[in-house]
Amino acid sequence: MALSAVxxxxxxxxxxxxxxxxxGGLFLLISPAGHRYWRMAYRFDGKQKTLAFGVYxxxxxxxARERRDEARRLLAKGTDPAQQARLDKIAASIAAACTFGAVADEWLEKAAKDGISEVTLKKNRWLINQIRPSLAKRPIxxxxxxxxLxxxxxxxxxxxxxxxxRLRGTCGQIFRYAIATSRAERDVSADLRGALVLHKVTHRAAVLKPDAVxxxxxxxETFDGHVLTRTALRLLPHVFVRPGELRFAEWSEFDFDAAVWTIPAHKTKMRKIHSVPLSRQAIAIIESxxxxxxxxxxxxxxxxxxxxxxxENTINAALRRLGYAKDEMTGHGFRAMASTLLNEMGQWNPDAIERQLAHAEGNAVRRAYTRGEYWDERVRMMQHWSDYLDQLRDGAKILHPAFRRGKQTSR
Structure with a gap:
């Protein structure tokens, strides 16, 4: 006799x-504790089996009747419903691991194991969180x-x-990781090139004129804050690395006999070892x-x-204390300062300057032809740069090339 809901x-x-x-094999199992379980008894391949349908x-x-009827249809086709339930559970688990959110989390975990800096990881997590509400549960x-889009x-x-x-680029990395792990076939973010509003780049504030430098x-030199902060401010113009690279500089990275600072790949933005020739002035500042x-x-x-x-706020706070507003000069601005003035000198290979700035060449063809380190030129350039900074600091009259007239004039 069939059961009733009552x-x-x-x-x-x-x-x-x-x-x-x-x-039809369906029954309700009532335990002494009052729990009620739906079960189905059936035979498959000559063996008595039981299938669980959940709890009332x-x-x-x-x-429960719908699940029983589906199980009976499987039996009619020669399929064991218990085995099919296990396969469905596995498929659901695989599907859950193939959502955009799951793949993004796995990509972040791999990035951490690859040695990406915590600052970069934090930025990537923040970016991905912006799009999670829309895509996290979708199969990638x-x-x-x-x-x-x-x-x-x-x-x-x-x-x-x-x-x-920036998020489009991050999504592209996630899609490419999904392709590499056989969970997607293509990077659809590539189809969105030109579809988003271009953001006008705001260049970091920097002092660029020789007299202002x-x-x-x-x-x-007159900074009256902590001596470590003043020393960092004095050194940064001579090495013009990214402020984070200076903050995390370790004694073990310096070879003072060879006059070189070797920054490990995991500390650099481009994830490549970066070597900085140390001028006599830079070494003297460090030794102080x-x-x-x-x-x-x-x-x-x-x-x-x-x-x-x-x-990370120390350098910029010191510049504010010296009277430089955030739209006038930042710690990162020493890089723009060096790039501008070194290029204006007209005596250094632009590729050597870019290499010293640890910039990545965006053009793949050009990158293939600029793999040289330009090391000897960079050593000369960095010493010349420190000498130039000393002249500017001491107020000497600096000669600048007047390229159009073919002679030098003074400013």
């Missing part, structure tokens, strides 16, 4: 587990270019054009430090602990 609802526990049959009331009588192989335009609608552009260098490797592995440790580097 009979199922009113089933009471007994001293021992008992069954209420519904027909989460699974209703009608739901099913995402088409229009769907990705719609998600990115939601970000554009908030006026965050640069974020949308001299004034800045003289101001640095009152700390050493016994105090801290870092040249510029935190004032609170020798186990941590200087705060």
């Amino acid at each position: 009979a199922v609802k009113n089933a009471k526990p007994a001293e021992k587990s008992y069954k209420l049959s519904d027909g 009331p989460e699974v209703s009588l009608a739901d 192989a099913d995402i088409a270019a229009p769907e990705l 719609l998600a990115l335009r939601k970000i554009e609608a908030k006026g965050r054009y640069d974020t949308a552009q 001299g004034a800045l260098l003289r101001a640095v 430090l009152e700390t050493d490797v016994e105090f801290s592995p870092y040249l510029f440790p935190s004032l609170r602990s020798g186990t941590r580097p200087m705060s």
Whole structure:
């Protein structure tokens, strides 16, 4: 006799587990604790088996009957419903691992193991979180270019054009990782080139005129804050590395006999080893430090602990203290300063300057022809640059080439 919804609802526990049959192998198992489980008894390949359908009331009588009927259809086709349930569970697990969100998390985990800096990881996590509400649960192989574009335009609608552009690039890396791990066939972000609003690049604030550079260098010499901060400010113009690379500089990276600072790949933006020729002035500034490797592995440790580097805000805060507003000069601005003035000198190979700045050549063909390190030229250039900075700081009259007239004039 078939069960009724009322009979199922009113089933009471007994001293021992008992069954209420519904027909077709389906029955309700009531435990002494009062739990009610849907089960189906069947035979397959000559063996008696039991299939679980869930717990009442989460699974209703009608739901249990539907699952029983589906199991009987599988049996009619010669398929074991229990085995099929296991396969379906595996397929669901695989599908869950193939969503955009799951692949993005796996890509971030791999990036961390590859040694990407925590700052970069934090930025990537933040970017991906902007698009999670739209794509996280979608199978990555099913995402088409229009769907990705719609998600990115939601970000554009908030006026965050640069974020949308950067996120498209990050999504491209995730799609390419999915391709490499056999969970997608193509990078649909590539189809969106030119589809997003171009963000006008705002160049970092920097002092670029020789007389203004001299004034800045003289101001640095008068800085009355902590001596470590003043030394970092004095060194940065001579090496013009990224501020983060200076903050994390360790004594073990310096070979003072060879006059070179070798920055490990995991500390650089391009994830390539970067060597900085040290001028006589740079070495003298480093040697003036009152700390050493016994105090801290870092040249510029935190004032609170020798186990941590200087705060990322220290350099910019010092520049503000010297009277330079954030739209006038930043720690990163020393790189623009060096790039501008070295190129204006007209005596250094632009590729050598770019290599010293650790920039990546965007043109693949040109990159193939500029793999040389230009090391000897960079050594001469860095010493010349430090000598030039000293002249500017000391207020000497600097001669500049007048390329159009073919002679030198003074400023």
